[in-house]
Amino acid sequence: MVHGTTRKQPILEWEIERPFLRELPSLPASKTEPVLYTVRKDNCFSFKGNFYSLPLGTYKDKGSQVKVVIESNTLVIHNINDVLLCKHVIDLGKGHKVVNTDHKRDKSSAIGELIEQVCALVNEPEKGKQFLNAIHKDKPRYIRDQILLVKETIQKTDRVIIDQALQYCCDNNVISACDFKSIAEHYTTLQPSKDNLTQKICAINPLSGKMPDQALVQPATSSINDYDMF
Numbered sequence: 001m002v003h004g005t006t007r008k009q010p011i012l013e014w015e016i017e018r019p020f021l022r023e024l025p026s027l028p029a030s031k032t033e034p035v036l037y038t039v040r041k042d043n044c045f046s047f048k049g050n051f052y053s054l055p056l057g058t059y060k061d062k063g064s065q066v067k068v069v070i071e072s073n074t075l076v077i078h079n080i081n082d083v084l085l086c087k088h089v090i091d092l093g094k095g096h097k098v099v100n101t102d103h104k105r106d107k108s109s110a111i112g113e114l115i116e117q118v119c120a121l122v123n124e125p126e127k128g129k130q131f132l133n134a135i136h137k138d139k140p141r142y143i144r145d146q147i148l149l150v151k152e153t154i155q156k157t158d159r160v161i162i163d164q165a166l167q168y169c170c171d172n173n174v175i176s177a178c179d180f181k182s183i184a185e186h187y188t189t190l191q192p193s194k195d196n197l198t199q200k201i202c203a204i205n206p207l208s209g210k211m212p213d214q215a216l217v218q219p220a221t222s223s224i225n226d227y228d229m230f
Contacts, residue, residue, distance in 0.1 A: 032070040034078070039064035043103065047075065049094040053103045055085055105144050111136065114144070118151045123159055127166050134175045149177035153184055161187045 002009055037045040039059045044051045045066060052075060054066065066085065067078045075088045091098050115136075119128035132150065136143045154162050165184040174180065 034067040034069045036065045037068050039066055044097070045077075047090075050091045051097045052077075052088045053086075053097070053099040055103045056105065058085065105148075111143055111147070114147050118147055118154065121151070121154045122166065123163050124166065127170055131166055131169050131175075131180070134173075135177065138175045146177040150180055153177070153181045157184050157188065158191075161191070 037047065039045055039054060040051075041059055043054045043056055043058050045054065045068070046052075047068065054077065058064065058066065058079070065080060067080065067082070069076045069078075070090070073090050075090055077085045077087065079085055086100060086103065088098050088100070115129060115132045118132065119125040122128045132147060135146050135150075139146055157165075161184055164187050165180055168174065168183055169180055174183070
């Protein structure tokens with residue numbers, strides 16, 4: 001379209017100017033010297049009013065520290081031995097928590113070892129392996145998170161209910177840790193409450209356990225013959 005002011009077509013002007021255009025030289029990436037930051041107990045460190053997550057296990061004790069280098073708009077974090085831990089884009093706000101969800105994953109054990117550890121918590125380890133191996137095959141990218149959720153459910157639930165939930169999952173081809181948790185919670189609601197199993201006995205007189213004498217007094221009565229009839 002013809003420009004309203006110049007009365008020229010921009011596309012034609014672009015073709016005229018293009019041979020004379022040159023690329024801007026690339027700017028050297030700005031980089032600062034490493035600065036030590038204290039690691040908090042929740043595996044985070046504070047930088048200019050925001051909190052940035054670190055891989056699980058970075059916090060060792062009260063003196064844990066990391067080296068932070070600013071490269072352009074990115075924080076590059078190394079441990080004390082100069083091993084790269086992670087990178088974060090600098091948040092320009094205040095009071096924010098910048099979290100990489102991968103940092104919450106426990107990577108200290110191999111998947112096979114982790115499955116063995118979880119199966120050792122149930123009454124039927126083989127059935128547990130069958131269930132977890134099915135999840136591993138169906139959800140290989142999220143298997144660690146799935147196993148940790150199953151472990152958390154087992155630790156918080158009665159063993160009998162866990163056996164029932166495992167049996168149901170294996171019989172009905174359920175291959176999800178979230179579904180396993182929901183099934184366990186459902187079986188828990190079906191269990192009779194402990195309050196209903198205990199009969200409460202209340203004494204009439206909690207001080208002595210005996211019937212008070214006043215309760216045995218019979219009120220006086222009068223005969224109908226004592227009244228005049230009109």
